[in-house]
C-alpha cells in the first residue's frame with residue numbers, strides 16, 4: 530500500500546471500527562481509536578482482539594503504539610484529526626427503527642472538542658437509514674457547533690463480512706462516499722485513493738440507501754430460499770438441498786459468491802441483516818411507504834425458528850429425549866451470537882416442552898453463555914461429547930466439522946443447514 534500522512538480518529542472499535550482504524554494505519558495514517566467499552570480497550574491495548582476475526586491479531590500488533598493509538602483523550606484526538614469516523618453500533622430502536630443514540634453521543638464528543646478553524650470531515654460509517662445525514666446529522670451539527678462552517682459531513686457505508694473483515698476492507702469492491710460538499714469529497718478521495726479501490730461519490734441519502742439495498746436484498750434471498758424450502762417440505766418427496774445446488778448450476782449463478790444466500794437455512798441472523806431490514810422497513814413506513822416485500826421477508830425470518838422447532842418436535846414425538854444443538858454462532862467462522870437463530874430455536878424448543886438441551890459450538894460457547902445467561906442449556910466441550918449425550922442432533926450453524934456427525938454413529942440428525 531502507498532503511504533500517506535493523514536490523521537484519523539475512529540469512534541467505536543468493534544468489527545467495523547477496528548478494521549477501519551487498522552486499515553488506515555496500514556496506509557500510513559496516524560489513527561486514534563476511541564471506545565467507551567473499557568474491557569474492549571484493555572484487551573486491544575494488550576494486543577488481543579476481543580472477538581474472533583482472522584488476521585486482525587497480527588495487524589493490531591504491527592500498528593499498536595505506532596500508527597494506531599488507543600486513546601481516552603478524545604479532545605486531543607479530534608483536534609489533531611482531519612477525518613473523524615463513526616463506527617459505533619446502531620442497534621434496534623423503538624418499533625424496529627435504528628437507534629442513533631451512540632452515534633449522536635460520539636458526534637457530541639467530537640463537537641465539544643472543535644474550537645478552531647481547521648476543516649474536518651465527520652464521516653458516518655455506521656449503518657444509518659436513508660435521510661439520516663440530511664435530516665438529522667447536518668441540522669444537528671449546524672445547530673450545536675459554532676464552527677459548523679469548518680465541518681464537512683459525509684457517510685461511507687461499510688460492506689465487510691464478519692470473518693473476512695480485513696480482506697473485505699482492504700480489497701473492497703467499491704468505496705461509497707455519501708458526500709455533498711467539494712472539500713469533504715476531495716479529502717475523502719485523497720484518503721482512500723492509495724487503496725486503489727473504485728470510489729463512487731453520491732448524495733448523502735444515496736450513500737445510506739446503497740447499504741440497505743445490499744442488506745435487504747441478501748435478507749430477501751435468504752427468506753425466499755427458506756420459504757421455498759418450507760413449500761418443498763409441504764409438497765413432500767423433494768430433495769431440497771439437491772434442488773438448490775442444481776439451481777446454482779445455472780450459468781447466471783455459477784461461480785457466484787451469492788449462492789450461499791440462495792440456500793435454505795435457519796434464517797438470517799447476526800448483527801446486521803435483522804436490524805437493518807427492520808430499520809429500513811420502519812424508516813420507509815415513517816415516510817408513508819409500506820414496503821410489502823420486505824414486510825414478508827421479515828415475517829418469514831421471524832417465523833423460521835418456530836417452523837424448525839416444530840420439525841424437530843415432530844421427529845422427537847412424545848419422547849422427552851435430549852436435543853443436541855450443533856452451532857450457536859449466527860454463521861460459521863464467527864463467534865458473533867447477536868441475533869443468532871440458535872437462541873430462537875432453543876426458545877421455541879423449550880416452548881414445545883423440550884427442556885433438556887445440550888449445545889456445542891467450536892468457538893462461540895463463551896459468547897453465547899455471556900450474552901444469554903438466562904437460556905438454560907448444557908454445553909458440551911466437543912462434537913463427540915454432544916453426540917454421546919443427545920438423542921437427536923440438530924445442525925444449526927454450518928461449521929465444516931459438523932459434516933463428520935454421521936460418521937459418529939446412527940443417531941438421527943436434523944440438518945437445518947442442508948449441508949450433509
Ligand SMILES: NC(=O)c1ccc[n+]([C@@H]2O[C@H](COP(=O)([O-])OP(=O)(O)OC[C@H]3O[C@@H](n4cnc5c(N)ncnc54)[C@H](O)[C@@H]3O)[C@@H](O)[C@H]2O)c1
Pocket residue numbers: 540541542543544545546563564565566569616617618619631632634635654655656657687688689690691800801
Ligand atoms: N458487523 C458487521 O459485519 C458490519 C458490517 C457493515 C456495517 N456494520 C455497521 O457498522 C456499525 C458498527 O458495527 P460493529 O459490528 O462494528 O459494532 P460493534 O458492536 O462490534 O462495535 C461498536 C463499538 O462502538 C462502541 N461505542 C458505542 N458508543 C460509543 C461512543 N459514544 N464513543 C466511542 N465508542 C462507542 C462500542 O463500545 C463498541 O465497541 C453498525 O452500524 C453496523 O450496522 C457492521
